[in-house]
Amino acid sequence: MAISKFPPFPDDIPTHPLLVVDYALLKVGDKEEIERLWGAATQLGFWYLKNHGLEEEANRMFDMGEETMRLPMDEKMKYEQGDDGMSFGYKAAGFNAVDASGVTDTVEFINIAKDDALAYPTPVRREYPSTVNARMSSTIQPFITKSVQINDTILAIFNQKLRLPEGSLAKKHRREEFSSSEARTTKNPAGYSNDRMAIGAHTDFGSLSFLHNRLGGLQVLPPGYEEWQYVKPIPGHAICNVGDALALFSGGILRSNIHRVVPPPGPQGHLERWSLVYFTRPGDSVLLRPLVDESAMIAAAVENADQLNTPVTAHEWFTRRIKNQRMKNRTGPETWQASRGTEGGRA
Ligand SMILES: O=C(O)CCC(=O)C(=O)O
Numbered sequence: 462m463a464i465s466k467f468p469p470f471p472d473d474i475p476t477h478p479l480l481v482v483d484y485a486l487l488k489v490g491d492k493e494e495i496e497r498l499w500g501a502a503t504q505l506g507f508w509y510l511k512n513h514g515l516e517e518e519a520n521r522m523f524d525m526g527e528e529t530m531r532l533p534m535d536e537k538m539k540y541e542q543g544d545d546g547m548s549f550g551y552k553a554a555g556f557n558a559v560d561a562s563g564v565t566d567t568v569e570f571i572n573i574a575k576d577d578a579l580a581y582p583t584p585v586r587r588e589y590p591s592t593v594n595a596r597m598s599s600t601i602q603p604f605i606t607k608s609v610q611i612n613d614t615i616l617a618i619f620n621q622k623l624r625l626p627e628g629s630l631a632k633k634h635r636r637e638e639f640s641s642s643e644a645r646t647t648k649n650p651a652g653y654s655n656d657r658m659a660i661g662a663h664t665d666f667g668s669l670s671f672l673h674n675r676l677g678g679l680q681v682l683p684p685g686y687e688e689w690q691y692v693k694p695i696p697g698h699a700i701c702n703v704g705d706a707l708a709l710f711s712g713g714i715l716r717s718n719i720h721r722v723v724p725p726p727g728p729q730g731h732l733e734r735w736s737l738v739y740f741t742r743p744g745d746s747v748l749l750r751p752l753v754d755e756s757a758m759i760a761a762a763v764e765n766a767d768q769l770n771t772p773v774t775a776h777e778w779f780t781r782r783i784k785n786q787r788m789k790n791r792t793g794p795e796t797w798q799a800s801r802g803t804e805g806g807r808a
């Protein structure tokens with residue numbers, strides 16, 4: 462799935478520029494690059510990441526996604542997420558709401574638990590379609606292992622910048638503890654009108670998202686803006702963003718920005734759109750609350766930050782949000798409200 466085979470992103474529609482962060486420089490502790498990352502994570506909460514070294518793995522994940530979505534629908538449905546708030550597995554198009562009125566989403570996706578990929582061939586969270594199992598060792602494990610390494614490096618930088626004791630954020634994302642961390646390959650079929658939301662406006666649930674896009678369609682609503690802005694895919698550049706869990710841990714210093722997905726713009730509009738994300742999320746038992754006891758900087762920030770009235774565990778948080786975006790669980794606009802995170806002010 463080489464990016465060059467797609468028509469270019471149109472040059473006559475406005476896009477929102479993101480800072481470009483060089484992962485190779487982050488890895489060697491380059492101070493200027495760390496400042497650039499910090500600026501991006503605290504202002505918009507989105508940035509491009511170049512030199513991440515995952516292009517090949519990402520291409521193979523797109524192949525896995527295509528193979529999986531080509532399976533007959535009744536086969537895919539054997540691995541559906543279900544209505545109890547579990548994220549792992551297959552989600553059919555139309556099974557989630559995109560807004561409070563109950564308009565349905567248009568994407569299908571397959572979510573693979575980090576825990577299952579790393580424990581393969583022993584299923585520890587759930588079972589997957591044959592197309593996933595066939596690529597677990599060759600494709601999914603390497604993609605997840607490298608994504609985890611990259612996100613761990615970024616978390617260690619945030620740990621230091623937030624003046625937390627060494628390893629504090631790492632302890633909330635331990636490899637050994639079960640979590641909702643997962644890889645997702647998403648397909649949005651062509652043919653929808655350009656204002657039909659593929660994925661409704663949301664903040665990401667977890668700590669860090671690492672996204673690979675080939676076509677346009679991702680939009681952000683930056684602070685102070687009233688109109689959605691496209692984020693232009695750049696070859697070789699991943700798009701990274703902060704999720705609600707890190708925003709909560711940091712007392713709002715790190716920003717979890719609202720975003721959504723619409724069909725690709727202009728000459729890309731007639732194409733199906735594929736995207737790939739690795740979501741780093743805290744361990745299931747971790748409480749989502751500002752780390753005020755561990756950092757004076759966070760304690761000072763927290764007074765004017767969004768925070769949960771009653772802290773919940775990461776597991777409770779994900780279950781509530783995933784469950785309440787499912788159409789099957791919808792009773793009215795309140796169900797959408799119950800699926801929201803920090804984007805509406807106090808969560
Ligand atoms: O497909 C994209 O560009 C973004 C997907 C997304 O926001 C998500 O799955 O949380």
Ligand SMILES: [Fe+2]
Nearest residue numbers: 663664665720
């Ligand atoms: Fe997202």
